[in-house]
Amino acid sequence: RKEVEQDPGPFNVPEGATVAFNCTYSNSASQSFFWYRQDCRKEPKLLMSVYSSGNEDGRFTAQLNRASQYISLLIRDSKLSDSATYLCVVMVISGGYNKLIFGAGTRLAVHP
Amino acid sequence: EPEVTQTPSHQVTQMGQEVILRCVPISNHLYFYWYRQILGQKVEFLVSFYNNEISEKSEIFDDQFSVERPDGSNFTLKIRSTKLEDSAMYFCASSEDLGHGYTFGSGTRLTVV
Numbered sequence: 576r577k578e579v580e581q582d583p584g585p586f587n588v589p590e591g592a593t594v595a596f597n598c599t600y601s602n603s604a605s606q607s608f609f610w611y612r613q614d615c616r617k618e619p620k621l622l623m624s625v626y627s628s629g630n631e632d633g634r635f636t637a638q639l640n641r642a643s644q645y646i647s648l649l650i651r652d653s654k655l656s657d658s659a660t661y662l663c664v665v666m667v668i669s670g671g672y673n674k675l676i677f678g679a680g681t682r683l684a685v686h687p
Numbered sequence: 688e689p690e691v692t693q694t695p696s697h698q699v700t701q702m703g704q705e706v707i708l709r710c711v712p713i714s715n716h717l718y719f720y721w722y723r724q725i726l727g728q729k730v731e732f733l734v735s736f737y738n739n740e741i742s743e744k745s746e747i748f749d750d751q752f753s754v755e756r757p758d759g760s761n762f763t764l765k766i767r768s769t770k771l772e773d774s775a776m777y778f779c780a781s782s783e784d785l786g787h788g789y790t791f792g793s794g795t796r797l798t799v800v
Contacts, residue, residue, distance in 0.1 A: 607786050618778055618791040619730060662730070666786065672742040673785050674720070677730040 576601050579678035581663050587684045592653045596681045598646040598663030605676075607666035608639050610648050612659045613680065619662055622648075653685045689713040691792035693779050699798045700769055708764040708795045710779030719762045720780040720789060721754065723747070730778070736762065769799045 581598045588594050600608075608625040623630065625637040625646055636649040646663055663678040692711040700706050712719050721733040734744040734754055741754065753765045762781075766773055776796050780789035 607788075609788050613730075616776070616796075618793050620791070621788040624788060668785055671785070672735055672737065673718070673782075674732045674735055674743055675722075675730075675789060676732065679729040 577678075578602055578676045579663055579665055581678040581681045583679060583681060585682035585684050587686065588653055590653055590655060590685055590687055592685075593649065593651050594653060594683060595650075596648045596661055596663070596683075598648075598678055600644050600646070600663075600665045600676075602665065602667055602676070603644065604667055604669065605644075605665040606668045607673075608646055609664040609666070609675075610635075610637055610646075611662040611664050611677075613662055614659050619664075619677075622661070650683075653683075655685050655687065658683055658685045689790070691779055691781055691790050693777075693792035693795050695795060696793065697796045697798070699800060702771060702799055703768050705765065705767050706769055706797065708766075708777050708779075708797070710762045710764070710792055711760050712762055712779065712781030713783075713790055714760070716781035716783050716790075718742075718782045718785070719756070720782075721764045722778045722780060722791075723775040724778065724794075725775045733764075733777075766797075769797075771799050773797060774799045 610622040611619040612622045613619045625639045629638045634651045638647045660680040662680045719736040724730045735742045776794045779792040782789045
């Protein structure tokens, strides 16, 4: 089983659409959770951290369900500039050290 | 906004040669990392570095790889005797503290021919 699993997409949506991405993780010791965005051949950029209480940043809403080891990202009112690959990322912390484990990403293409 | 800086942006090397990839992490960050991404694949952890020593490394990070922080600002990844399968994008990252999201550099694209 993959450590972090995402639907690869692509999701092709018109501008203004609402789109939801899902992610599951297998390591119950995962302690921090993030969504990163990656444009083609660029570095991953932190979009937002994810908390059990849910958090919102403008058009973006992220949610974590620890019991089912499930993470989601909702994008409202999609813009052309939202086209990118969205990476679900978990952080495992042990022995005072940490590392990020990346999903393979979900591609989003927003069209006019 | 503070940045992680990586040089060079693109390196082409012949198989068997040694390469050094350079990174300047954000100045007040304490934790440093190298990740790689083979074209079309996911981002993979290579190594983490804290307090001037390796804290964790992956199976990928075998004896051909080494990291160093030679001075107060640079953080380097050395690959000895490169192989074709080392061709990838190598990302350096740093974080201020455990549990914080990382800031990634723009990457070095390594092509081994």
